[in-house]
Amino acid sequence: MQSSTEALTLTTVKYGDSSLIAACYTKEYGLQSYMLKGILSSRTNKKTPKSLFEPLTLLELEATKNSTDRLGFIKEAKLHYPYQTIPFDLRKKTLLFFLAEVIQQVIKEEQEANNQLYAFLKKRMLWLDTEENVGLFHIKLMLDLSKFIGFYPNISDKTAPYFDLETGCMNTIKPRGSFLDGSIKVAWVQLLGMDFDKVGEMKLSRQEKSVLLDSVVIYFELHLQQFKSPKSTKILNEIFK
Template structure:
């Protein structure tokens, strides 16, 4: 058993008994960890509040991490970076619900990855302070693939299509998982850019939905057991 002080980002919560939660977090020091937070659903003054565990909240934790257990204990918790807009804005809330679900399915490693943690922390802070965010989730997902090991190979960008299975450009547009023509053109707009450039990328509603479907398909092809997130429908409704 080790007492660890770490930054953490909440991925999801599951109700456990009438008064407790199991909280899955991605931590800076130890990667993915699940915590049993007892009594948090019974309101009491002081102590740990349920509001700390909304999706993608950034926390500072002091916790007991045990190699023998799958559920760990939180001793202290504070919000590290209080969001100003994310939980008040219906569009940002929908994006956050969707991305939290994707991250829960996509990240399985228990070991730490400080570059990935820094990417998540920076991305969600960016989302909180910017207004034009309708393409944020598209670029977030695509750039997340850098840390998951299947970012598109950007050599040979002049070819006619992109092979979602192989993750590279190709002139053979007859195969099953190859995008070309308008799908390919829209997908390419997101490659090699950062969040500050996202405001300059324009999609129609149909194009945005189509690009999102392509990226979700890309995840399904490269991650074992990855399923289309249930919250995708909510996100599509918000943007339609």
């Protein structure tokens, strides 16, 4: 049965010589996988071009829902919102590749609709497209995303000198495992308490940005089973020097 839904594209995997399997996070059904038959073939009708499935593109889909033993099929795909700046901005495009990897790992069990999570992600993508100074957008998004999966950092005791990455809490005693202190702990606390619109105003050194990104990735690895550091993390650190 076919139905219409908004969707955010995540990743694609080549299947055979001319097809792709696309993972999309849909508004109506959660995470879905679709077979895109012949999309890489020059002979195929380009009604559904491959460019529509760049990471975190906002789409309108007419498609069948996938089942436990069958991939979904897209009858029609079109842009829900055409990005105005992202396609022409290397920094923003790199952010989307990184975040698509993160989001796919976070929502891989989300086989049902989660309207709040979908609305959150959509709003953040639209913000990224319209803002010039993206700052620590990706780190702030990951921290806010942790609210939806149950391990949002507890910073009730902001004056404590340590943040324990393993427990997700501030600590007055130096933890034995992974932790943050000094300027990185201060930046972590500031970012958590900051409105999203202000992320471009935080001023950190290149090294601090790199350590902060590595820290949030470690935090996800510690709290989300099977989460692995995105392949694009190193590229992101280079782009945001």
